[in-house]
Amino acid sequence: xxxxxxxxxxxxxxxxxxxxxxxxxxxxxxxxxxxxxxxxxxxxxxxxxxxxxxxxxxxxxxxxxxxxxxxxxxxxxxxxxxxxxxxxxxxxxxxxxxxxxxxxxxxxxxxxxxxxxxxxxxxxxxxxxxxxxxxxxxxxxxxxxxxxxxxxxxxxxxxxxxxxxxxxxxxxxxxxxxxxxxxxxxxxxxxxxxxxxxxxxxxxxxxxxxxxxxxxxxxxxxxxxxxxxxxxxxxxxxxxxxxxxxxxx
Amino acid sequence: xxxxxxxxxxxxxxxxxxxxxxxxxxxxxxxxxxxxxxxxxxxxxxxxxxxxxxxxxxxxxxxxxxxxxxxxxxxxxxxxxxxxxxxxxxxxxxxxxxxxxxxxxxxxxxxxxxxxxxxxxxxxxxxxxxxxxxxxxxxxxxxxxxxxxxxxxxxxxxxxxxxxxxxxxxxxxxxxxxxxxxxxxxxxxxxxxxxxxxxxxxxxxxxxxxxxxxxxxxxxxxxxxxxxxxxxxxxxxxxxxxxxxxxxxxxxxxxxxxxxxxxxxxxxxxxxxxxxxxxxxxxxxxxxxxxxxxxxxxxxxxxxxxxxxxxxxxxxxxxxxxxxxxxxxxxxxxxxxxxxxxxxxxxxxxxxxxxxxxxxxxxxxxxxxxxxxxxxxxxxxxxxxxxxxxxxxxxxxxxxxxxxxxxxxxxxxxxxxxxxxxxxxxxxxxxxxxxxxxxxxxxxxxxxxxxxxxxxxxxxxxxxxxxxxxxxxxxxxxxxxxxxxxxxxxxxxxxxxxxxxxxxxxxxxxxxxxxxxxxxxxxxxxxxxx
Numbered sequence: 001x002x003x004x005x006x007x008x009x010x011x012x013x014x015x016x017x018x019x020x021x022x023x024x025x026x027x028x029x030x031x032x033x034x035x036x037x038x039x040x041x042x043x044x045x046x047x048x049x050x051x052x053x054x055x056x057x058x059x060x061x062x063x064x065x066x067x068x069x070x071x072x073x074x075x076x077x078x079x080x081x082x083x084x085x086x087x088x089x090x091x092x093x094x095x096x097x098x099x100x101x102x103x104x105x106x107x108x109x110x111x112x113x114x115x116x117x118x119x120x121x122x123x124x125x126x127x128x129x130x131x132x133x134x135x136x137x138x139x140x141x142x143x144x145x146x147x148x149x150x151x152x153x154x155x156x157x158x159x160x161x162x163x164x165x166x167x168x169x170x171x172x173x174x175x176x177x178x179x180x181x182x183x184x185x186x187x188x189x190x191x192x193x194x195x196x197x198x199x200x201x202x203x204x205x206x207x208x209x210x211x212x213x214x215x216x217x218x219x220x221x222x223x224x225x226x227x228x229x230x231x232x233x234x235x236x237x238x239x240x241x242x243x244x245x246x247x248x249x
Numbered sequence: 250x251x252x253x254x255x256x257x258x259x260x261x262x263x264x265x266x267x268x269x270x271x272x273x274x275x276x277x278x279x280x281x282x283x284x285x286x287x288x289x290x291x292x293x294x295x296x297x298x299x300x301x302x303x304x305x306x307x308x309x310x311x312x313x314x315x316x317x318x319x320x321x322x323x324x325x326x327x328x329x330x331x332x333x334x335x336x337x338x339x340x341x342x343x344x345x346x347x348x349x350x351x352x353x354x355x356x357x358x359x360x361x362x363x364x365x366x367x368x369x370x371x372x373x374x375x376x377x378x379x380x381x382x383x384x385x386x387x388x389x390x391x392x393x394x395x396x397x398x399x400x401x402x403x404x405x406x407x408x409x410x411x412x413x414x415x416x417x418x419x420x421x422x423x424x425x426x427x428x429x430x431x432x433x434x435x436x437x438x439x440x441x442x443x444x445x446x447x448x449x450x451x452x453x454x455x456x457x458x459x460x461x462x463x464x465x466x467x468x469x470x471x472x473x474x475x476x477x478x479x480x481x482x483x484x485x486x487x488x489x490x491x492x493x494x495x496x497x498x499x500x501x502x503x504x505x506x507x508x509x510x511x512x513x514x515x516x517x518x519x520x521x522x523x524x525x526x527x528x529x530x531x532x533x534x535x536x537x538x539x540x541x542x543x544x545x546x547x548x549x550x551x552x553x554x555x556x557x558x559x560x561x562x563x564x565x566x567x568x569x570x571x572x573x574x575x576x577x578x579x580x581x582x583x584x585x586x587x588x589x590x591x592x593x594x595x596x597x598x599x600x601x602x603x604x605x606x607x608x609x610x611x612x613x614x615x616x617x618x619x620x621x622x623x624x625x626x627x628x629x630x631x632x633x634x635x636x637x638x639x640x641x642x643x644x645x646x647x648x649x650x651x652x653x654x655x656x657x658x659x660x661x662x663x664x665x666x667x668x669x670x671x672x673x674x675x676x677x678x679x680x681x682x683x684x685x686x687x688x689x690x691x692x693x694x695x696x697x698x699x700x701x702x703x704x705x706x707x708x709x710x711x712x713x714x715x716x717x718x719x720x721x722x723x724x725x726x727x728x729x730x731x732x733x734x735x736x737x738x739x740x741x742x743x744x745x746x747x748x749x750x751x752x753x754x755x756x757x758x759x760x761x762x763x764x765x766x767x768x769x770x771x772x773x774x775x776x777x778x779x
Contacts, residue, residue, distance in 0.1 A: 043271050043325075045761035046768055047699050053759050058272035061759040062735065069738035069745075071673045083406060083671065084443075084650060086658035093672050129668055164444070166650040166658070171471045 073128075080145045080158040087137035087168045093129035094145050096157050100125055102149045104157075108132055111140045111162045138167030255582030256594040256631035256639075257622055258489065259615070260459065262436050263290070263601035264314035264401055266715035266732075267766055271325055277533050278728055282320050283333040284542060286379065287367050289605035290321075292612040294382045295370065300619055301391050307619040308390075308630045311383065311601070312436035314397045315423035316713070318380060319766045322427075327377045334371070337364040337542065340531045344519070344543060347527075352557050353545050359560060360543050384428055393632035395434030396424035399767065402712035403662045405443040405650065406671055409678040410777035411685075412712065413446070417453050418774060419709065419767055426769065433457065433634045438714045439662070440464070440491065440598070440653035447482035447647075452778060457487040457633040459598050464651035465490035473644050477585045477593035479636070481643040488648045489633055492595045495578055498570075499599055499608075506570040507608035510550045511563045515607055517546035517555050544609075567610040571617030579628055591640045594631070598653075667717035670733055677708050677740050678775075684744065685775050699761070700752050701772035704743035706764050708775075711736035739764070 003013035014022075042052040053061075073095055080094040092106055104125050110117035117139070123130055134141065142162040146154040265285060270276035300307055320326050341361035348354040375382055386392040398404065399419035407413050417435070424432050435455040437446070442460045450458060462476050465488060472480055476490035498505055506512075520532055520541040529535040546555035547563065578595050585593040604611030622630045654661040663671065681704065693701065711733055719729035739760055746752045 043762045045758040046765065047702075047761050048754065048758050051755060051758040053755070053762060055272055055274060058759050058763055061756050062272055062739075062763060065742045065756070065760075066735050066738045069741045071734060071737035071741070073672055073676055081408060081672075081675065083408060083659075083663065085660055085663055086656065089660075091663055091668060091671075093668070095672070128672070131665075131668075164650070167467050170466050171469060173471050 078145075078158040080143060080160040082141065082143055082160040082163045084163050084165045085131070087166050088134045090132050090134060090141060090163065090165060091129065092132055092143055092145075092160065094158055095128060096125075096145065098157065100147050100157075102147045102155075105146050105148050105154060106130060106132070106143060107146060107154070108134075108141055108143045110136070111142050115139065134165060137165055140164045254586055254627035255578070255592050255629075256636050257578050257628055258310060258594055258596040258631055258633065258636065259618070260310040260312065260436075260596065260598035261293070261601040261604070262312040262314075262397070262598060263317055264312075264397065264438075265317050265320065265602070266713050267316035267319060267400065267710060267764075269320060269323055269326055269765065271762055271765075275329075277539070278725065279326065279329060280333070280539075282317075282326060283330050284540075285602050285606060286321075286330060286371070287334070287337070287364070287542065288609070289602050289612075290379055291367055291370055291375075292605045293601065293615070294379065294386070296612050296616045297386055297391060298382065300616065301386065301389055305620055306623045306629075308393065308632050308635055309619070310393045310395060310434065310632045312395045312397050312434070313380075313383070313424070313427075314401050314436075314438075315399050315420050316401065316766065318423060318427050321379045323765070331368070331372065331377075334364055334368045336531055338368065340541060341543065343527075356545050356558060356560075357543075380427060387428065393434065393634055394424070394428060394430075394432060395436055395633075396421050396432040397436040398438050399423065400709045400713040401438040401715060402709070403438055403441055403659070403714035403717065404446060405441050405652075405659060406663055406717075407678065407712060408671070408675050409682065410449075411682045411775050412674075412678040412708075413449055414452075414778055415705070415709065415775050416712065417449050417455075419770060421453050421455070422769065423767060434459075434632070436598075440651070441659065441662075441714075442488070442648055442652075443650045444469075444647050447484055447486045447488075449778070451484045451486045455486060456637065457489060459491065459596060460488050460648050461491050461651045461653040461657055462493045463657050464488065464648040467649035467651070468646040469649075470644070470646035472646060474585070474589055474591075474593065477582075477589065477595070478591065478640070479594070479633075479643055480648060481645045482647055483645050487633065487637065487643060489594065489596045489636075491598055491653060492581070495574065495581065495595055496597045496599070498574055498577065499597070499603070506574075506614065507603075507611070508548060509566055509570070510548050511559070511566045512548050513544055513558050513563060513609040514546045514548045514555060515544065515609070517544050519543045519545070563610050564613050567613040568617045571614050571621055574614075574618055575621045575625060575628070579625065582628060592636075594636050661721050662714060662717045664721060666723075667720035670717060670720075673733075673737055674708075674712055677711070677737060680744060681705065681708060681740075681772070681775050682777070684748070685772060689773075696752050696754060696757070697747050698772070700743050700747050700757055702770050703757060703760050703764070704740050704747070705770055705772045705775055706767055707736045707740040707743065707760070709767070710764055711740065736764075 003015055004019065005013045042054055043058065044052050076095070076097060078095060078097045080092060083091045085091055096104075104123045106121040106123050108119055108121065117136065119135070121130060121132055123145070140162045142160055144156045144159040146156045148154055265281055268276070268278045268281060270279065297309070338361065341357065341364050344357040345354070345361055348357040371377060383392065383394065387394045397420050398416040400416070402412070402416040404413050404416060407416070421432060421435070431454055433456040435450055435453075435458045437458050437460070440459055440461050442458070442464055457479065465472050465476055465480055468480055472478070476492050479487040479489045481487055499507070502508055518540045520528060521538050525536060525538070528538070528541070531541055533539050545558055547558040549556045581595060582593050604615060608614075619630065622628055651657055652659060716729040716733050719725055743757075743760070
């Protein structure tokens with residue numbers, strides 16, 4: 001069989017089949033592909049194909065609309081919304097359509113009312129949203145935003161529907177098992193109320209179904225004794241609340 | 250039929266936000282799609298097709314988000330992808346020349362071949378139609394395709410029943426239009442579930458969905474079989490739980506397989522290593538360094554100089570990791586099977602884009618997992634639908650609110666970096682719902698109808714979970730803000746133009762071109778279920 005050599009590299013020879021194979025590989029791999037002609041100059045809406053627009057027109061229209069219609073919240077009726085974030089926090093955002101003379105207060109309470117868990121979060125009239133740390137997981141919470149006057153009276157400006165936050169732990173294996181508040185053998189959930197939140201627990205009541213707190217105190221009077229009993233600390237400014245998660249057996 | 254000892258349900262969720270900018274000649278963020286096609290979708294589909302041709306028995310669940318499907322079908326993006334590949338081949342050619350006589354030369358040739366092959370497959374073999382290949386694998390019984398929400402909205406935070414309903418039903422309608430079938434399964438974006446969501450899913454004809462492990466473990470009633478069996482949410486819609494240990498093997502950046510020293514290092518890219526002058530035609534605006542996709546190093550190890558990537562060694566490791574994965578699954582199943590009256594199911598959902606893009610060897614690992622599972626007597630790959638054919642009775646309990654995100658809840662999508670978007674989204678949804686209600690029974694002329702449909706497209710695009718995710722991760726924050734502002738502005742413009750009877754047909758056409766998604770959407774569907 002005839003073998004062919006490159007005049008530039010004579011010590012390498014090729015058969016006709018070799019050359020055909022190489023040629024085929026190169027053609028296959030390096031033939032310029034056709035549809036790379038860019039850009040498409042005129043574009044049409046599939047809903048109104050008679051209207052053609054050019055790229056620069058699209059950009060101009062897009063820019064014009066974004067400039068003129070920048071998103072904002074119109075001042076309408078006052079409203080408050082709660083959104084669950086995780087078992088121990090919710091987000092509140094609100095829109096207040098009135099001038100306030102007093103301080104704004106966000107009052108959060110567990111539902112149903114029989115749970116008797118409520119606390120206030122002071123908020124500024126410059127804010128319109130706040131992350132709220134919750135003292136207990138697996139409950140439902142509602143909230144109101146109110147104005148506090150000089151006499152400490154609250155005037156409700158807007159209220160939020162009740163939302164539920166998920167539990168931190170699995171449900172008890174036997175749901176009918178009775179709750180034993182004195183048993184501290186199972187995981188103890190330590191919830192640290194964020195000092196930055198400056199919330200004021202008003203009342204925390206127990207026992208509620210299976211997962212919830214066995215603490216019950218009015219913050220101002222009972223809390224120091226409660227903290228001392230649960231933590232051995234006499235420092236009631238830590239705002240650390242310890243709750244036993246009972247019923248998890 | 251003999252009862253399998255256990256099902257391995259591998260779920261790949263393929264999603265990218267809708268990024269298509271016909272108003273620009275080039276747009277950097279469109280590269281997200283192009284990189285995913287080259288590194289993930291084509292390698293995965295080639296591998297799955299190869300297995301089916303070799304008659305390897307496997308079943309895999311694939312979720313395709315509607316924005317991804319819309320982009321894969323978009324002719325402008327198809328054309329731009331070919332142009333992108335052309336540039337990749339050109340750069341790889343330059344690299345083959347530049348690296349001559351160095352240790353990098355073989356890898357440079359490897360990349361050149363990869364891009365050339367990709368172009369041939371995409372253009373000649375697939376006819377630029379990736380979804381037709383997906384559909385063929387579904388028709389041959391290898392894939393179970395499932396749907397997802399319209400624009401991957403983070404459903405628990407939408408705070409609007411109309412918006413949640415529309416996200417779900419529009420997603421399913423897009424799927425049905427594309428594939429001509431109703432999906433049995435539904436991928437909740439970010440596995441984000443809240444009690445009550447199952448009612449929307451049931452109404453839309455969905456039979457099952459996925460939650461993270463604690464979604465089932467913390468259910469209202471303690472699950473008898475933990476994550477190894479689905480829960481019936483009380484309305485015959487099933488929730489399958491992610492298996493934490495097996496998923497962790499693939500997900501974890503620290504302890505998972507992808508961090509192995511032999512695998513390719515994602516963060517070592519010539520886009521950040523070579524001279525700017527040399528790279529200029531292949532980077533952003535000819536001066537901003539970006540990933541080019543050409544990476545010469547392997548993970549190597551902490552505090553060590555990066556060593557040369559060796560594809561064969563990495564491939565061998567992928568096989569070992571696949572064996573380890575199957576062994577672990579088998580062990581978990583064997584432990585559980587003793588205490589169960591039904592075969593356990595291990596559900597391992599992953600982002601499809603992990604495979605090939607972030608974890609270059611991911612498709613090879615998955616190929617070995619499927620091959621090994623096919624020849625394993627005690628384990629079989631199976632989907633949610635396969636499992637429900639074997640087991641028809643399920644424990645009834647309501648899953649707990651949960652996501653698969655950081656710490657298992659919504660914090661990543663709702664925090665100080667992105668909280669400002671939710672009042673805006675909620676207000677827009679309320680405005681549209683109110684208008685739709687007001688128009689009920691009224692005549693709406695064709696131009697108004699187009700404007701209202703386009704307003705709904707704008708709102709859906711603003712609701713994508715990708716924007717708060719990006720705002721939190723801090724990667725392309727300016728782009729996420731731009732998209733949110735653009736879509737909400739377009740929404741308000743359109744609503745006002747309808748309300749004031751001042752619709753500008755030219756502007757409307759422009760918006761239809763800019764946000765060309767959900768062609769068959771009907772604004773009347775934006776209402777809370779009765």
